[in-house]
Amino acid sequence: MFLASRMMKTDYLLERAMDVAVIRHQVIADNIANADTPGFKRSRVTFESQLKRALESEEEMKKCPRAYLTNKKHIQFCKPLDYRKVHPKIDVDFDTNYRNDKNNVDIEKEISDAVINTLRYRALSRRLSQNFKMLETVMQ
């Protein structure tokens, strides 16, 4: 009941996004630590696009006509993706080479990704903090 409320959904999404930011930070740290390792291929984390698709599928569910189910083997026309089941995916970028030693870490890109990631994390944590403050106001 509590989890279904809109506020708790926001909190859950913020929490997941912060988890992913930490994972992405670790991946970037690994990429930078291996910036001089011959043959190393950089990794990246994809999460936001999948989450967006899952959330949009919920919206599309409302437009979708409901099927009349008479047998338990029947299925609905549309099935929403569960945003709770979206997990961050780590991909290794095998296809590019930036240098002659087959390493493809672009240090400028990694550093700017790290900056973006840090700012995103700070924004998310501030948002979460303010959500808790609002909850506190309601409870008083």
Added chain:
Amino acid sequence: MGMFTAINTSASGLTAQRLRMDVIANNIANANTTRTPEGGPYRRKRVILMPTDSKVKYKLKFLPRKFRPVIGRGVRVLRIEEDNAPFRLVYDPTHPDAIKSGPKKGYVQMPNVNIVTEMVDMISASRSYEANVAMVDHSKTIFNAALEIGR
């Protein structure tokens, strides 16, 4: 996965780059050493780096969970290797280590250290070190932001 994995990963990078710097300093310091305990002139050393997780990474798109890529744990030094490039020959018959006989008589074998290469490597190592320091800084910012939740 610990809380400070990112800092440990960056720390492995810092250690590796510092070792690279030490080895480069040793190469430059020995750029004119003609006598070593092993005999012959000094050979240039270099550092071989390798990712900490040496698991094979598969290119396949749909893999069972066991083979999926995981977060790397940074870099480690595999070994310090000697460069097998030929030595520089400098003509100096009065040098005590000059070749005494044969077609190369009067030449001195100098180390295969190229100062220009060492300087370029040094700049590369120091920039990589700075990048790792920046990552540690970002990790600190992230942890501080997490501590501010609920204040």
